[in-house]
Amino acid sequence: MTHEQKIQAMTNIMTRFTGYTGKYLPDDIIAKLRKLREQEDTYLAKVVYDSMFENQELAAKLDRPCCQDTGVIQYYVKAGSEFPLLANIQDILHNAVLGATQTAPLRHNAVEIFKEKNTGNNTGERVPIIDWEIVPASKSTEIEVYMAGGGCSLLGQGRTLMPSAGYEGIVEYVFDVMTSMGLNACPPLLVGIGIAGSIEVAARLSKKALFRPIGTRHHDPRGAEMERLLENGLNEVGIGPQGLSGKNSVTGVHIESAARHPSTISVAISVGCWAHRRGTIRINEDMTYEIISHKEVTL
Ligand code: SF4
Structure with a gap:
């Protein structure tokens, strides 16, 4: 694979994974919600949990985000110092947000400060938010995708x-x-x-x-x-x-x-919130990947 082909491959992976994160909650959150539901003994509490699970099923069936507020997209990157696309990650994630906004789709949630104008594509000044850590002597990169909804951020x-x-x-x-x-x-x-x-x-x-x-x-x-x-x-x-x-x-x-x-x-x-849209993916130098937060998933 050439360098350009790798950039394209990682952009595709991150576009699809960003969209996926908005539709499917991670395994640990689902397991915890099920456990909490079991502990409830009132009809009201049980029915609210059941509506959350039904919401998940419908999001999967209809291929839609599981909450209308798909948030401001934040990426927490643990980048290997020897990852071949280290210098390209920022652009790749920017383009992944543009792509996922169209294909997932994602709600438009980037309003420019002072202009008070929604950019309409989920990118803007310093958005997507990218937080970096460099991992010495590593050839892979691990990325957390997080959708910071308005209610949680408030x-x-x-x-x-x-x-x-x-x-x-x-x-x-x-x-x-x-x-x-x-x-x-x-x-x-x-x-x-x-x-x-x-x-x-x-x-x-x-x-x-x-x-x-x-x-x-x-x-x-x-x-x-x-x-x-x-x-x-x-x-x-x-x-x-x-x-x-x-x-x-x-x-x-x-x-x-x-x-x-x-x-x-x-x-x-x-x-x-209960709909904690967090996804973790590891991308290797040859552009193979492993999704850590959701088991047995291929994009
Ligand atoms: S708090 Fe979470 S579940 Fe509630 S509206 Fe916001 S993103 Fe959706």
Whole structure:
């Protein structure tokens, strides 16, 4: 394959995978929703979960996005330093969004700041959003596709606390945000929390936390325990599916952290809704690929 042919091949893969992500929820989210449905004992909560599953079936049958809000497209890229298309990834992802907007199709969700004009093709200034990590000595590239819907993004919040606020301050802030705004984002919610020494680092980590598979825990046992306690506590609030009350409020709580300045502790929150459109794909140097988030899928 020539370099140009590889560019074309990866553009096709990412166009199809971006569209696919809008139609099929990842395996771990589906499994978690099924588990939460089993725990409910009221007719209302069960029926809301059932409507979510019916929605998934219809999206597959009709080949349509599973929520009308297909979000702003965000890509989180772990690029191998020896991946042959390293210099082309940005253009490839831009073109993949243009293609998927037409073929999936995706709703037009890119409004230029100050012009206040929808571009009509899901691209715009710095959109699609691309977050980079370089993986040394690797020839493959792993890409997370995420559809950041309006309801979920509305909940995104952050604050830098005095260090004396401590971890109790973080818990208080998380509960304040979730109980005052959680209903905006179609629960049950996956809650991503970033903890760091400054707000922009915490915000980025809070979004990255949404890409961890459900059921994984923070690498530090104390972080893992905090995730468990927050998850239990938020579930006790009983927000339930679509906010109509139930035994659970969240599909999970994930914390990502970075070492902080001694004088500050910043916390940020991002959430994913029940329709958490996240897809993970690994592309190899020969343009073969593996879809990690959805098993046994060929595009
Ligand atoms: S919060 Fe999620 S499910 Fe609800 S409208 Fe937005 S994208 Fe769709």
